[in-house]
Amino acid sequence: MTTIGVEEEYLLLDPVTGLPVPLGDKVLATAGLGHLVADHEVQCELLQAQVEVATPVCGTLEEVGGHLLRLRHAVGAAAETHGCRIAACATPPLRHGRPVAVTDQARYRAMLTQAPQLVAEQLVNGMHVHVGVPSRETALQVLNRIRVWLPALTALSANSPLWDGHDTGFASWRTVIFSRWPVSGMPPHFADIADHDRRVQRLLDCGLISDTGQLYWQARLSARYPTIEVRCLDVQLRADDAVMLTGLVRALVQTALAESTAGAPELHCEQELLQGSMWHAARHGLSGTLVDPGGRQRRAGEMLYELLRHVAPALDASGDSRQVTALVHRLLQSGTGADRQRDALAQGGLPAVTDLILAQSTTP
Known part of the structure; x- marks a missing residue:
């Protein structure tokens, strides 16, 4: 079984005003005292105004879902002891006029x-x-093969x-x-792993990045774990949507591994086309x-059908097909998190958006 692990980032919001609150250290300390973490x-x-959780290494989607709910509830309970709530949204609907404090670490x-301005606006959660x-x-070969599917994800x-109290016109402003x-x-x-390592080292030598953690590509080779890390996803309002995306990502990687082993040709797509495709997806x-x-250009529904068709053998092999397919169909009916936030904004303004986010962040 191909192993998986998930990291989620959450905002800490005042439940009354909907504004981010700088209580990360306090919430982190309180969450660490609980027996659930x-x-x-x-x-x-x-x-x-942010915290991050990381699941253990998992073998099944059921494990992923259980750990995400456990961690959301544990951090949510810790946040409530300090008068705030966790928000599994990728940008805050509202921000203060002044920057949120940076966590006191050297990096x-x-x-x-x-x-400084980029950091001030980094209230984004993936x-x-x-x-x-x-x-x-092998990870490098997988990276080359899955990059064409990242905009769809x-x-x-x-x-x-939403950003600063208004609709940005983008579905994923975090991506921008x-x-x-x-x-x-x-x-x-990349031509091979040597090419990858040489180019990364040049970025370090030139001072364009201070460490490999600043390789903010939408997917990359993990520097800490024997994994490929897919980073193009907004954090999800609902934990089960996060499970669905995890299943799709694992199936994409498994499909790429199978294609590489079989010697199947890669889908070639120019870098500028992929970059434009990602902007289009975010918009x-x-x-x-x-x-x-x-x-x-394809209708979104057609593109998702093509994605599901592409990974169907891998989903079947892992036993995830029914669960992932059902959750994709539900999302197509109810809308993405961006769609649901916009519906709430139209019906009840920013307070309704805050209520939606806070309610769904700790429910399955």
Whole structure:
């Protein structure tokens, strides 16, 4: 069984005003005291209005879902003791006029010096899926093969339409914000692992990044674990949507592994086309068209059907087909997190958006 692990980032919001509150250290300390949380499962983030959780290594989607609910409830309970709530949304509907405090760690202080305005606007939350691979060379081959599908995953996960109290017009504003760092966006194609390592080392030697953690590509080889890490996803309002995306990501990796072993040719797509496709996915989510791996515009529903068809053998092999397919169909009917936030905004304004986010963040 191909192993998986998930990291989620949450905002800490005042339940009355809906504004981010800088209580990360306090919530982290309180969550760490509970019997439901193991060491290193809850961590600080760049800004003090955020926390991050990480599941253990899992073998099944049921394990992933159970751990995510456990961690959401544990961190949620810790937040409530300090008068705030966790919010599994990728951007805050509202922000203060002043920046949120940066977590007091050397790496984060250096980032603040390097790019103060970018750090001030880094109130964005993602979901990162780690999938186990046999080797770094294999991970590189997988990365080359899955990059063409990353825009579709971003569209499916879109959950950040609001910023500073208004609709940005984008389904995933987080994707736009994160694309402003020096090394970000769609990962390039690499000839082999030596080519990858040489190019990363040049970025380090030139001072364009201070460490490999600043490789903010939408997917990358993990520097800490024997995994490939898919990072193009907005954090999800509902834990079961996170489970669905985890299943799709694992199936994509398994499909890429099988294709590589069989010597199947890679789908070739130019870097500029992929970059534009990602922008298009962030802009429209599932409300319009997506650009397929061949560079053609397709209706979002057709593109998702193609994605499901592509990974169907892997989903069947892992026993995830029924669960993932059902959750994808439910999302197509109820809308992405971005769609649901916009519906709430239209019906009840920003208070209704806050209520929606806080209610769904700790429910299955």
